[in-house]
Amino acid sequence: MALIVQKYGGTSVGDVDRIKNVARRSIAAQAAGHDVVVVVSAMSGETNRLLKLVSQISDRPSEREQDVVLATGEQVSIGLLALAIQAQGGKATSFLGHQVRITTDSTFSKARIKHIDAERIVEALKQKHIVVVAGFQGQDEQGNITTLGRGGSDTTGVALAVALKADACEIYTDVNGVYTTDPNVCPAARKLDRISYEEMLELASLGAKVLQIRSVEFAMKYKVPLWVKSSFTDDPGTLVCEEDKSMENVLVSGIAYDKNEAKIDINGVPDTPGVAAKIFGALSERNIGVDLIVQTASHQGRTDLTFTVGKTDLPHARELVERVAKEINAGAVETDVEVSKVSIVGVGMRNHSGVAAKMFQVLSGEGINIQLIATSEIKVSCLIHAKYTELAVRALHTAFGLDQPPVEG
Amino acid sequence: MALIVQKYGGTSVGDVDRIKNVARRSIAAQAAGHDVVVVVSAMSGETNRLLKLVSQISDRPSEREQDVVLATGEQVSIGLLALAIQAQGGKATSFLGHQVRITTDSTFSKARIKHIDAERIVEALKQKHIVVVAGFQGQDEQGNITTLGRGGSDTTGVALAVALKADACEIYTDVNGVYTTDPNVCPAARKLDRISYEEMLELASLGAKVLQIRSVEFAMKYKVPLWVKSSFTDDPGTLVCEEDKSMENVLVSGIAYDKNEAKIDINGVPDTPGVAAKIFGALSERNIGVDLIVQTASHQGRTDLTFTVGKTDLPHARELVERVAKEINAGAVETDVEVSKVSIVGVGMRNHSGVAAKMFQVLSGEGINIQLIATSEIKVSCLIHAKYTELAVRALHTAFGLDQPPVEG
Numbered sequence: 001m002a003l004i005v006q007k008y009g010g011t012s013v014g015d016v017d018r019i020k021n022v023a024r025r026s027i028a029a030q031a032a033g034h035d036v037v038v039v040v041s042a043m044s045g046e047t048n049r050l051l052k053l054v055s056q057i058s059d060r061p062s063e064r065e066q067d068v069v070l071a072t073g074e075q076v077s078i079g080l081l082a083l084a085i086q087a088q089g090g091k092a093t094s095f096l097g098h099q100v101r102i103t104t105d106s107t108f109s110k111a112r113i114k115h116i117d118a119e120r121i122v123e124a125l126k127q128k129h130i131v132v133v134a135g136f137q138g139q140d141e142q143g144n145i146t147t148l149g150r151g152g153s154d155t156t157g158v159a160l161a162v163a164l165k166a167d168a169c170e171i172y173t174d175v176n177g178v179y180t181t182d183p184n185v186c187p188a189a190r191k192l193d194r195i196s197y198e199e200m201l202e203l204a205s206l207g208a209k210v211l212q213i214r215s216v217e218f219a220m221k222y223k224v225p226l227w228v229k230s231s232f233t234d235d236p237g238t239l240v241c242e243e244d245k246s247m248e249n250v251l252v253s254g255i256a257y258d259k260n261e262a263k264i265d266i267n268g269v270p271d272t273p274g275v276a277a278k279i280f281g282a283l284s285e286r287n288i289g290v291d292l293i294v295q296t297a298s299h300q301g302r303t304d305l306t307f308t309v310g311k312t313d314l315p316h317a318r319e320l321v322e323r324v325a326k327e328i329n330a331g332a333v334e335t336d337v338e339v340s341k342v343s344i345v346g347v348g349m350r351n352h353s354g355v356a357a358k359m360f361q362v363l364s365g366e367g368i369n370i371q372l373i374a375t376s377e378i379k380v381s382c383l384i385h386a387k388y389t390e391l392a393v394r395a396l397h398t399a400f401g402l403d404q405p406p407v408e409g
Numbered sequence: 410m411a412l413i414v415q416k417y418g419g420t421s422v423g424d425v426d427r428i429k430n431v432a433r434r435s436i437a438a439q440a441a442g443h444d445v446v447v448v449v450s451a452m453s454g455e456t457n458r459l460l461k462l463v464s465q466i467s468d469r470p471s472e473r474e475q476d477v478v479l480a481t482g483e484q485v486s487i488g489l490l491a492l493a494i495q496a497q498g499g500k501a502t503s504f505l506g507h508q509v510r511i512t513t514d515s516t517f518s519k520a521r522i523k524h525i526d527a528e529r530i531v532e533a534l535k536q537k538h539i540v541v542v543a544g545f546q547g548q549d550e551q552g553n554i555t556t557l558g559r560g561g562s563d564t565t566g567v568a569l570a571v572a573l574k575a576d577a578c579e580i581y582t583d584v585n586g587v588y589t590t591d592p593n594v595c596p597a598a599r600k601l602d603r604i605s606y607e608e609m610l611e612l613a614s615l616g617a618k619v620l621q622i623r624s625v626e627f628a629m630k631y632k633v634p635l636w637v638k639s640s641f642t643d644d645p646g647t648l649v650c651e652e653d654k655s656m657e658n659v660l661v662s663g664i665a666y667d668k669n670e671a672k673i674d675i676n677g678v679p680d681t682p683g684v685a686a687k688i689f690g691a692l693s694e695r696n697i698g699v700d701l702i703v704q705t706a707s708h709q710g711r712t713d714l715t716f717t718v719g720k721t722d723l724p725h726a727r728e729l730v731e732r733v734a735k736e737i738n739a740g741a742v743e744t745d746v747e748v749s750k751v752s753i754v755g756v757g758m759r760n761h762s763g764v765a766a767k768m769f770q771v772l773s774g775e776g777i778n779i780q781l782i783a784t785s786e787i788k789v790s791c792l793i794h795a796k797y798t799e800l801a802v803r804a805l806h807t808a809f810g811l812d813q814p815p816v817e818g
Contacts, residue, residue, distance in 0.1 A: 016465040050485065056425040057489050058496040065495070068503050069488035072481035076459065079478035080466050086474070087467040094477050098507070099552055120552075143508055143529075 002167035003035040003125070007135065007157030010044035011174045012231035013077050019043075022172075022231060023084035026130050030090065035125045037160060039135045040081055041153040042073025063108035067137075067147045071097070074134035074153070082132045093124045094132040097145075102138035102156065104146045111138060111146035112214075113155065116163035133160060151212030158215045162222040169224050170237075171211060176230035177238035178203070178210055180402040181255040186394045188403040191235075192253065196243035197226075199253045202345040202379045206256035216240065243347050251355055252346040252400035257389050259340045261291055261308040263371065264321055268331030269305045271298040275328055279305065282320050288313045292341070292372045292383055302331075306372060308383065311337060339371065340389040343381040344396055356380045362399045368392055411576035412444040412534070416544065416566030419453035420583045421640035422486050428452075431581075431640060432493035435539050439499065444534045446569060448544045449490055450562040451482025472517035476546075476556045480506070483543035483562070491541045502533045503541040506554075511547035511565065513555045520547060520555035521623075522564065525572035542569060560621030567624045571631040578633050579646075580620060585639035586647035587612070587619055589811040590664040595803045597812040600644075601662065605652035606635075608662045611754040611788045615665035625649065652756050660764055661755040661809035666798050668749045670700055670717040672780065673730055677740030678714045680707040684737055688714070691729050697722045701750070701781045701792055711740075715781060717792065720746060748780065749798040752790040753805060765789045771808045777801055 006026060013019050022038070030036045050069050054061050078094035085092035100120055104111035124131045135153025138146050148155050154171055161169035176191060178200065183189040195203075197220035204213045210228055219226045219240065229237030247253070269275055276295070283290055293307040309317045314335060322333050342363075349355045356373075359380050363370055368391065372383035384392055397403060415435060422428050431447070439445045459478050463470050487503035494501035509529055513520035533540045544562025547555050557564050563580055570578035585600060587609065592598040604612075606629035613622045619637055628635045628649065638646030656662075678684055685704070692699055702716040718726045723744060731742050751772075758764045765782075768789050772779060777800070781792035793801060806812060 016462065019466065053425065053485070053489060054492060057428065058492045061492050062495055065488045065491040065501075065503055067488075068491070068505070069485050072484045075481045075484070076462070076478050079474045079476075080462060082474040082477070083463060083467045083470050086471055092474075094474055096477070096554070145505070 001033045001035065003037070003164055004029055005037045005039065005157050005161040005164065005166045005169045006172060007039040007153055007170065008041065008172045008231055009153065009174070010041040010047070012172050013040050013081065014044040016080075018231075019077075019080050019084050020088070022081060023088050023090070025231065027085060027088055027090045030130055037121060037125070037131045037133060037164065037166070038081065039133050039153055039157040039160060040074060040077040041135050042077055046073040046076070064144060067108045068145050070147050071134075071137040071145050074136050078132045078134045085130050085132070091127070091129045092132055093129045094134070095120060096134050097137035098139040098143070100133060102159070104138035104140055104148070106140040106142070106144065106146065108144075108146055110149035111140065113138060113148070113159045116159055118160070118163045121160075121164065151215070154212040154215035155218060158218040158224055158226065161224045162218065166224065168227060169219065170227040170229055171215075172229050172231040173210060174230065174232065175210060176233050176235035177228050178240070178254070180253070181393055181397055182257070185257070185390050186397050188394070188397055190402065190405060192238050194239045194241060194247070195253055196247055196347050197240055198243065198378060199345050199347055200240045202343070202376070203254050203256050206258060206341070206343040206345065206379070206381065211240070248348050248351060250346055250406055251348040251352055252344045252396075252402065253348075254345050255393055255396050255400075255402070256343045256345065257340055257393055259386055259389060260311050261339060261341055261383070262311045262314040263306060263308050263336040263339045263383065264317060265334040265336075266305045266321060266325055266330050267334070268302045270328060270330065271301050271303045276305070278328060279321065279324050282324050283309070283317060286316065286320060288317050288320075292374045292381065294372050308339070308341070308372070338386045339383050340386040341381050341383050342389065342392045342396070343379055344400065345379045347378050349378050358399065359396065362395050363392055366391055366395050410442045410444070412446070412573055413438055414446045414448065414566050414570040414573065414575045414578045415581060416448040416562055416579065417450065417581045417640055418562065418583070419450045419455070421581050422449050422490065423453040425489075427640075428486075428489050428493050429497070431490060432497050432499070434640065436494060436497055436499045439539055446530060446534070446540045446542060446573065446575070447490065448542050448562055448566040448569060449483060449486040450544050451486055455482040455485070473553060476517045477554050479556050480543070480546040480554050483545050487541045487543045494539050494541070500536070500538045501541055502538045503543075504529060505543050506546035507548040507552070509542060511568070513547035513549055513557070515549040515551070515553065515555065517553075517555055519558035520549065522547060522557070522568045525568055527569070527572045530569075530573065560624070563621040563624035564627060567627040567633055567635065570633045571627065575633065577636060578628065579636040579638055580624075581638050581640040582619060583639065583641065584619060585642050585644035586637050587649070587663070589662070590802055590806055591666070594666070594799045595806050597803070597806055599811065599814060601647050603648045603650060603656070604662055605656055605756050606649055607652065607787060608754050608756055609649045611752070611785070612663050612665050615667060615750070615752040615754065615788070615790065620649070657757050657760060659755055659815055660757040660761055661753045661805075661811065662757075663754050664752065664802055664805050664809075664811070665754065666749055666751045666802055668795055668798060669720050670748060670750055670792075671720045671723040672715060672717050672745040672748045672792065673726060674743040674745075675714045675730065675734055675739050676743070677711045679737060679739065680710050680712045685714070687737060688730065688733050691733050692718070692726060695725065695729060697726050697729075701783045701790065703781050717748070717750070717781070747795045748792050749795040750790050750792050751798065751801045751805070752788055753809065754788045756787050758787050767808065768805065771804050772801055775800055775804050
């Protein structure tokens, strides 16, 4: 007998029939001999409906009050799911974040879980209830309702798995696992049986939307085996787990792309200390995240500085950067939204040189110009013109041998 | 400076514009120098939407889980109203039932408030915040979410007024006060400036829907002045308060009618001890409330028993009564849904005889047959054929001098 935490996303509980389906699955897991805790998101569309109401009332809503409104989405889901389990003959009890003392900091709208007191859950499990917990929400030390940010229900699931010392955490979604790349872009994309936490973390950061980054960090930190499964099929899914020897044989595990960045060039930046700090300090003060950064070699005391920001931040960022550029006596500021970041990820890169070089070769072989490059130990990212995204993903997928399943052993 | 609790019903917060209107009103009350606590219901239609979801999942929903779902309606309202107040430049904080420790018993779906710990409200008022509290909800001693039943937000408002020792509780609705009778039925109906708690209680029990019965009981018990006002006009409304001398000069304050009852006749009931207990015991066991009861004089050891139940309970009640009738060897059971209960209410009746007789006279003068009669110290109710309802109400309104305002002094 094992203790399993199952997390179902918004599409999995998107209507009454789907909620009944989730009820069936959780009852089946219990019938297979397990203790079952189910974490659910708001029904798909519900969070957006609530956000729309908020935006009709306020341009700059207080995040405390917005969290009060948004937290209702998951509350409806847990009540309905508990009722559906009961209607199918099961025993179930629902709990809100504050009822199982999911204590967070007070960063409304993106709070971090500090502590969970699982006592009430353990008690209900002892009475053979399926325990249904609201994802995405908690309360701070003062008893205010908080939410964990988009995708926060994944984090709730993993955090509960940690607090309960669960044997596994299963994240149910509308795809049946983690893929080598987006199957909509690359028909040869394959589902992975296993992937390491670190690779998953990179893929999630790079635009693969299957898991929320923080939930993977959490799972990695506490070594919780994480399954990504579909709530609509019986596919075993993908296991996200600790790296082992066999994973190192694969150079590249996955390919991600992200079209949500925009590029900013500042020409003729005076190459003196403190200039970069001035520019990026101004952006960070306004909470504008910067991703890739490249500075060209100095030429006659001047350099070109290029970096990317989120597309939605571009208008604001451009305004700021133009002001700073004037102050520091730099040249023209140019922006480009027709860019895309394509990345390869794999723990095998650590012990194999030449992976980055091969990526550049493949792209150049397709006539694709590389505008910016960034690397980490297990990742290489290239910024290219957006129109080449699909071409680049497919070419890399083939070149790194992802079109075929890996050889056993 | 006074402390005022304002309660706004579902139609008053029915859409974004109406929520903004409530924000304006609460800010105006604060600007007039008052401490303001606002209690809100779910946006109109929301509770029914949630109930529909529940009914699609379960025929016999657990009331604990149904309460979890229903309590979200008020939660959305408080967040949105706090945001609307802030958007208009005011300071506001919202609180859920459990956050201000509205502690109830564990009777899910119709819980009773046992205790309120107003500390957090007082603190927020000190900081000049308008405090927005979710109506209709609380939590029991075990921390489960409970709801107070339909109209429960009125009770929350009055209970908060009691706990905070408020100077007044204002109940905002879509009518501008309590009327002598339903203006849709009787064009001569007049708004009352004042009415006693007891009269209001009778009118509420008799089908006038302007206030929830329990909230009036609460206000009467703790002598909280209760104002019924419209959220759409500046009419001063109706004050529900303690009885005083001048009220006794008015024989009848209001006329109510109720078409939601059905009549059951049992013929030839053996006139032996324990028979009535058997019949009404069976009904009460199934939670079927009985209103008017009349038993005819015994004739040859047999009697006829007539009573009314809610129309929705009739199918179930009929089945039960027919079974018992067979057991006790009674005669035929007949039912009638074409009935209506018309009632006159007034504290002046206590000191004036002949009021009931006058009512019977008026009805008989219109050719209306009286099927059942019930009286209390300040009320007379008659069951008549439903088709005469409007005629009876109008005739009584005129006969008891309600068409004209009362003479001063």
